[in-house]
Amino acid sequence: AQTVTQSQPEMSVQEAETVTLSCTYDTSESNYYLFWYKQPPSRQMILVIRQEAYKQQNATENRFSVNFQKAAKSFSLKISDSQLGDTAMYFCAFILIQGAQKLVFGQGTRLTINP
Amino acid sequence: DTAVSQTPKYLVTQMGNDKSIKCEQNLGHDTMYWYKQDSKKFLKIMFSYNNKELIINETVPNRFSPKSPDKAHLNLHINSLELGDSAVYFCASSQVFSNEQFFGPGTRLTVL
Numbered sequence A: 001a002q003t004v005t006q007s008q009p010e011m012s013v014q015e016a017e018t019v020t021l022s023c024t025y026d027t028s029e030s031n032y033y034l035f036w037y038k039q040p041p042s043r044q045m046i047l048v049i050r051q052e053a054y055k056q057q058n059a060t061e062n063r064f065s066v067n068f069q070k071a072a073k074s075f076s077l078k079i080s081d082s083q084l085g086d087t088a089m090y091f092c093a094f095i096l097i098q099g100a101q102k103l104v105f106g107q108g109t110r111l112t113i114n115p
Numbered sequence B: 001d002t003a004v005s006q007t008p009k010y011l012v013t014q015m016g017n018d019k020s021i022k023c024e025q026n027l028g029h030d031t032m033y034w035y036k037q038d039s040k041k042f043l044k045i046m047f048s049y050n051n052k053e054l055i056i057n058e059t060v061p062n063r064f065s066p067k068s069p070d071k072a073h074l075n076l077h078i079n080s081l082e083l084g085d086s087a088v089y090f091c092a093s094s095q096v097f098s099n100e101q102f103f104g105p106g107t108r109l110t111v112l
Helices: none
Strands: A004-007 A010-014 A019-021 A022-025 A032-039 A046-052 A066-070 A074-079 A090-094 A111-115 B003-005 B010-013 B019-025 B031-037 B043-050 B053-057 B063-070 B073-078 B087-094 B107-112
Touching: A004 A090, A010 A019, A019 A111, A022 A074, A032 A066, A032 B043, A046 A066, A046 A074, A046 B031, A074 A090, B003 B063, B010 B019, B019 B087, B019 B107, B031 B073, B043 B063, B043 B073, B073 B087
Parallel strands: A010 A111, B010 B107
Antiparallel strands: A004 A022, A019 A074, A032 A046, A032 A090, A066 A074, A090 A111, B003 B019, B019 B073, B031 B043, B031 B087, B043 B053, B063 B073, B087 B107
8 A cells, every 4th residue: 555654744934945845655666656735725735746756857846846766755845935825735645657546645744934 | 617616615514414515527537536634634535436437435434425427527425424524525537547636626514
């Protein structure tokens, strides 16, 4: 079975700072995708960034980038120049390419950006 | 314009009642899902349908019954509601074998 672990229940940084959210996962499969989802107070689930496991290059989306370490099964999210609107719950998630197409989520990290 | 919609957004009901949550997607996707987010914010898959056929059924009580009248709709019916059913229920959809799932706005169910 696949599991995803986010070891930081809460984090807080000042606006404009850089913050890194940690995620580790466990699977015996080699073909999968990893995601970071953002859930603001509106509770809408918003896809922030995705990484294909077969790609060595780390994904980036504007101020968001990941550090994907496949051997270590680690997938951290870096938010640069953090903004007040980044305040949200962040979920790391995993999905296999083959087999049951279900997202497996971590427990979430509550990120607060302070002015 | 809404890609994945759910009704209602909020549902407050008494223990023992039966209720339904509806989900519709206009993305032309083949696969739809129900996820449950508990009070600690933990999200877990409940069901998945592909072209009206059930393909994922996690260990969910029999009181929960999904129904897919067509591939654009996936409804969730809950019988004999219990206090522990209080949660946010998310519908999602994707193309078959696509990695990206699109989520609805969620339905907050409160059982009193």
